[in-house]
Amino acid sequence: MSSHDHHHDHNHDHEHPRLSELQLRVKALESLLVDKGLVDPAALDVFIDTYETKVGPRNGAQVVAKAWADPKFKAALLADASAAIKSFGFEGRQGEHMVVLENTPKVHNMVVCTLCSCYPWPVLGLPPVWYKSAPYRARAVNDPRGVLADFGTELPGDIEIKVWDSTAELRYLVLPMRPAGTDHLSEDELADLITRNSMIGTEIVTFPAKAQEAAE
Amino acid sequence: MTNPQLAVDALPPSLKDQDGPVFREPWEATAFALTVKLHETGLFAWSEWAETLSGKITEAQANGDPDLGDTYYQHWLAALEALVLRKTDLTLDQLLKRKTAWERAAERAPHGEPILLPEDEIA
Structure with missing residues (x-):
C-alpha cells in the first residue's frame, strides 16, 4: 500500500x-x-441465533390454528394459556404468564404495552418497530379504531374494541376469528393464513390470505 | 404491510416496515441477549428491567426523542448500562475506560481484520 x-x-x-x-x-x-x-459469550451467540431464526410469529400461528381446529385445545388455551402453549414446546422468557384473548363477533381485542414494549416472545418473537413506537403506544389506547384503520382493518361499528396493556408480568396473545370458508383447510393451511398483526390485534385474518402474506 | 394505507400524518413511515429484521444492527442483538442472560442469572427481576426501560424511554422523550421505535434499542442499552452499574460492582469509570480502549483498538486495526482488545488495555 x-x-x-x-x-x-x-x-x-x-x-x-x-x-x-x-x-x-x-x-x-x-x-x-x-x-x-x-x-458466557457462547451462550449469547446461541441465544441471539434463536431469536433471529427460530422464534417468531409462526409459533403463535400454530397455536391459533390448533385452537381453531380443536375445540378442546381452545378451551384449554383460554383456561391456562401458558400451559397450553408450553405443550407446543414454546416457552421461556416473556411467556410465563400468558393470557389469550378471544375475538368474537362482538369483541375485538388489541394489545399494546404503553410503558415499554412487553410482548409474548415465545409465540410472536420480538416486536416489530411500530409496536415499540410512541405513536402506536399512545394511539392504541386513545384511538384504537384509528389505529385499526391505519392498518387497513375496518370493523363494524357495533364491535367493541378492547385494548389490553401488557406488563412485565402479563403477556397477551389475541386469538383472531377464524375466517369463513376455511372448513376444508388443514391446521397447517390455517396457520399460513394467520398473520403476526392478527395476533396483536391490529388486523383480522382473511381468507383467501392477502397476496403478500401468503408468500411469507 | 400488505395493505399500506397508513395515514402518514398519524403513524410514522417506519410503521410500514412490518416485517423488518428483528435486529437492525448486531449491537442491538448483543444488548438484547446481555439483558436476558443477566436477568437469568438473577441479577435483576424482569419487572425491574421493565421499569428501568420505561424510565429511559420517558427520559428520552422528555429530551426530544420522537420515539418512533427506531431508537428503541438505544433506550434499551441505556437501561442496561444503568442496571449493570446499579447491580454489579462495575463502575462508570471502568465502562468509559473500556469504551476508549475499544475505540483505540478499532483505529489501530487494519481494514478487514478483526478488532481485538490488547491485553494491556483490559483494566
Whole structure:
C-alpha cells in the first residue's frame, strides 16, 4: 500500500469510525461482563441465533390454528394459556404468564404495552418497530379504531374494541376469528393464513390470505 | 404491510416496515441477549428491567426523542448500562475506560481484520 493510500484510508477512517458510539458502548459492556464471568459469550451467540431464526410469529400461528381446529385445545388455551402453549414446546422468557384473548363477533381485542414494549416472545418473537413506537403506544389506547384503520382493518361499528396493556408480568396473545370458508383447510393451511398483526390485534385474518402474506 | 394505507400524518413511515429484521444492527442483538442472560442469572427481576426501560424511554422523550421505535434499542442499552452499574460492582469509570480502549483498538486495526482488545488495555 502506498503512503498516499494509507493517508487516504486514515482520513476515511477518521470520518467514518469503524465502530459507532453505540457499538463501542455495547462492546465495553459486553467485554467487561464477560471478563467478570457474569455472561458466557457462547451462550449469547446461541441465544441471539434463536431469536433471529427460530422464534417468531409462526409459533403463535400454530397455536391459533390448533385452537381453531380443536375445540378442546381452545378451551384449554383460554383456561391456562401458558400451559397450553408450553405443550407446543414454546416457552421461556416473556411467556410465563400468558393470557389469550378471544375475538368474537362482538369483541375485538388489541394489545399494546404503553410503558415499554412487553410482548409474548415465545409465540410472536420480538416486536416489530411500530409496536415499540410512541405513536402506536399512545394511539392504541386513545384511538384504537384509528389505529385499526391505519392498518387497513375496518370493523363494524357495533364491535367493541378492547385494548389490553401488557406488563412485565402479563403477556397477551389475541386469538383472531377464524375466517369463513376455511372448513376444508388443514391446521397447517390455517396457520399460513394467520398473520403476526392478527395476533396483536391490529388486523383480522382473511381468507383467501392477502397476496403478500401468503408468500411469507 | 400488505395493505399500506397508513395515514402518514398519524403513524410514522417506519410503521410500514412490518416485517423488518428483528435486529437492525448486531449491537442491538448483543444488548438484547446481555439483558436476558443477566436477568437469568438473577441479577435483576424482569419487572425491574421493565421499569428501568420505561424510565429511559420517558427520559428520552422528555429530551426530544420522537420515539418512533427506531431508537428503541438505544433506550434499551441505556437501561442496561444503568442496571449493570446499579447491580454489579462495575463502575462508570471502568465502562468509559473500556469504551476508549475499544475505540483505540478499532483505529489501530487494519481494514478487514478483526478488532481485538490488547491485553494491556483490559483494566
